[in-house]
Amino acid sequence: xxxxxxxxxxxxxxxxxxxxxxxxxxxxxxxxxxxxxxxxxxxxxxxxxxxxxxxxxxxxxxxxxxxxxxxxxxxxxxxxxxxxxxxxxxxxxxxxxxxxxxxxxxxxxxxxxxxxxxxxxxxxxxxxxxxxxxxxxxxxxxxxxxxxxxxxxxxxxxxxxxxxxxxxxxxxxxxxxxxxxxxxxxxxxxxxxxxxxxxxxxxxxxxxxxxxxxxxxxxxxxxxxxxxxxxxxxxxxxxxxxxxxxxxxxxxxxxxxxxxxxxxxxxxxxxxxxxxxxxxxxxxxxxxxxxxxxxxxxxxxxxxxxxxxxxxxxxxxxxxxxxxxxxxxxxxxxxxxxxxxxxxxxxxxxxxxxxxxxxxxxxxxxxxxxxxxxxxxxxxxx
Numbered sequence: 180x181x182x183x184x185x186x187x188x189x190x191x192x193x194x195x196x197x198x199x200x201x202x203x204x205x206x207x208x209x210x211x212x213x214x215x216x217x218x219x220x221x222x223x224x225x226x227x228x229x230x231x232x233x234x235x236x237x238x239x240x241x242x243x244x245x246x247x248x249x250x251x252x253x254x255x256x257x258x259x260x261x262x263x264x265x266x267x268x269x270x271x272x273x274x275x276x277x278x279x280x281x282x283x284x285x286x287x288x289x290x291x292x293x294x295x296x297x298x299x300x301x302x303x304x305x306x307x308x309x310x311x312x313x314x315x316x317x318x319x320x321x322x323x324x325x326x327x328x329x330x331x332x333x334x335x336x337x338x339x340x341x342x343x344x345x346x347x348x349x350x351x352x353x354x355x356x357x358x359x360x361x362x363x364x365x366x367x368x369x370x371x372x373x374x375x376x377x378x379x380x381x382x383x384x385x386x387x388x389x390x391x392x393x394x395x396x397x398x399x400x401x402x403x404x405x406x407x408x409x410x411x412x413x414x415x416x417x418x419x420x421x422x423x424x425x426x427x428x429x430x431x432x433x434x435x436x437x438x439x440x441x442x443x444x445x446x447x448x449x450x451x452x453x454x455x456x457x458x459x460x461x462x463x464x465x466x467x468x469x470x471x472x473x474x475x476x477x478x479x480x481x482x483x484x485x486x487x488x489x490x491x492x493x494x495x496x497x498x499x500x501x502x503x504x505x506x507x508x509x510x511x512x513x514x515x516x517x518x519x520x521x522x523x524x525x526x527x528x529x530x531x532x533x534x535x536x537x538x539x540x541x542x543x544x545x546x547x548x549x550x551x552x553x554x555x556x557x558x559x560x561x
Contacts, residue, residue, distance in 0.1 A: 180548065181209045183273035183297075185264070187216025187284035188422050189226040190471070193452040194303075194354035195279055197361050197538040199235060207546050211271050215241040215260060216284040217423050224448045239267045243284055248427045253283055260287030268295045274550055278324070279303055279354070281317030282422070289320045298553050299324040302354065302541070305334030305341075307492030308470070310390035312425065325553050328541050330354075330474070330532045331494055342558040351540040352533025355475040358452055360535035365457040374454070376445050379415035381517070382462040383408070386419050386469035389426040390489045397426035398433070400487055400504040405437050407509040408466065417458060418446040419469075464516045466509070473499055477530040482521060484512040498528045 182202060186192045202210045212235060217223035219242045230237060241263035243256035260283075268276075268291060276292050278285050279302040292299050301324035308314050321327065321338055327348040329335050335348045371377055387404060389397035408416055418434050421427040438444045450458065456475070459465070464482040465472040468490055472483035477496035485495070487504040495501075500521075502512040515521050 180207065180275065180545075180550075181211070181271065181273045182275055182277060182545070183211045183213060183268065183271055184277040185213045185215060185285065185288045186230070186279075187214075187218060187282055189217065189223070189229065189449050189451070190422065191279050191282070191285075192218070192226070192230060193358055193455070195277075196233065196452060197357050198277075198354070198541055201538050201542045202545070203235070205542060205546060211238040211273065212236065213239045213241055213264070213267055213288075215243055215263070215288070216282065217245060219243075220245045220423065223420075223423070226449050229449070229451050238271070241267060243287070245423050248423055248425055250425065253425065257283050257287045260284050261291045264288045264291035265295060268292065268297055273297060275300055275325075275548070277302065278320060281306075281308075281313035281320065283312075283316060286316040286320060289323045293323045296554055298326070298550055300326045300328070300545075302328045303330055305329045305337040305348075307337075308489055309491040310396075310488040311388075325550075325556065326544070326548070328537070328544075330537075333494060339559070340561060342560065344557070344559055349540065349544055351537040352535070353474050353530070354537050355471065356478050356530060356532050357535045357537040359456055359475060359478050361538075362452055362456050364460055365453065367461050370454070370457050370461065374445070374447065374450075376415065376417075378461065379443065380413040381411070382415045382417070383411075383513075384417045384419065384458050384462045384465050385467050386465055386471060387430060387467035387486070388421045388469060388489060389424050389430065390468075390487055396487070396504070398429045401430050401433055403504055403506050404466070404486060404509060405433065407506040407513070409437075409441065410510065411513070414443060416441070416444040417462065418444065419450065419455070420446060420448045464513075466513065474530075474532050477528050477532075480525050480528055482516045482525055484509065484516065494531045496528050496531055498525045 214227045218227040243259045246252040275298045277300045304321040328351045330353045421430045438446045466484040468486045476483045477498045483499045500512045502508045
């Protein structure tokens with residue numbers, strides 16, 4: 180079976196990495212990799228190089244020419260993507276394509292596959308991020324898809340509610356957890372040496388993205404966050420830069436300005452899975468609104484201060500502290516992170532997204548997949 184897998188960002192590639200390794204080793208499967216999105220962006224440090232470094236051959240690059248992160252440019256990128264993917268599919272003639280998540284370049288690939296009459300496998304569907312435009316894109320991709328691999332039984336139920344066939348939805352757990360289990364992490368000293376810093380008495384990783392359905396929130400919310408963490412003492416602050424989303428340029432610019440003035444702050448455009456997970460192991464907690472604070476941080480038994488509404492609707496471990504997007508509430512939540520009672524609580528925390536093995540479970544389904552007469556979907560009423 181010929182499979183075409185599309186990756187458009189460093190974060191999503193990190194989730195797919197173990198699955199790619201397994202598909203490549205399986206003789207019954209022939210894999211083609213298409214790279215797009217921020218992987219091909221100079222501003223995001225050409226992260227396609229990380230894919231090549233891992234030993235994978237990139238079969239096609241679909242450059243959607245990411246510019247300023249405003250509505251007009253994103254629509255233009257989607258248009259370029261749909262045309263580029265249709266051309267690639269015509270060349271590769273895949274039996275099925277694999278898509279993960281909800282980003283606009285992945286949405287473009289889904290549209291192209293839909294009109295090219297190619298079945299779609301969707302990973303991490305059924306989830307919700309109520310304050311992001313990704314919410315609608317994720318559900319739209321699910322409706323164009325024919326098989327689903329989800330992170331939790333609750334998400335399977337949500338896809339059933341959308342009319343999907345329960346027999347074509349497989350609960351495999353979180354891809355991020357799987358990646359953690361299969362990644363050799365740097366030691367503390369290796370991390371300091373590689374990224375040129377020293378850990379402090381306290382250490383926080385800051386991972387913040389815009390609430391893209393709220394026109395006026397990104398700048399204000401991030402200002403409140405910076406105002407809060409600026410007051411912290413004996414604390415190193417490690418920023419990971421945002422993806423290419425609406426209004427993410429504000430966050431990028433403000434982060435650079437903050438790091439320039441604060442000697443205890445450091446910013447990284449791309450750490451790769453090995454670097455990122457190594458940071459998660461050694462920092463005290465994550466502060467921001469990234470999905471990784473919910474999906475991956477609990478596996479390290481570390482706390483997360485989840486700011487605002489971007490992740491509203493997602494399953495959360497007991498290690499996640501929800502905070503309003505204002506200085507006072509953020510500082511209050513960070514104080515809870517370091518309290519004795521919270522530290523005791525997270526020792527026994529369980530990640531709701533499982534203990535790994537997602538890639539292995541997906542592969543076991545792929546090798547037995549039946550695609551005959553699958554394009555015409557029936558809406559399954561509840």
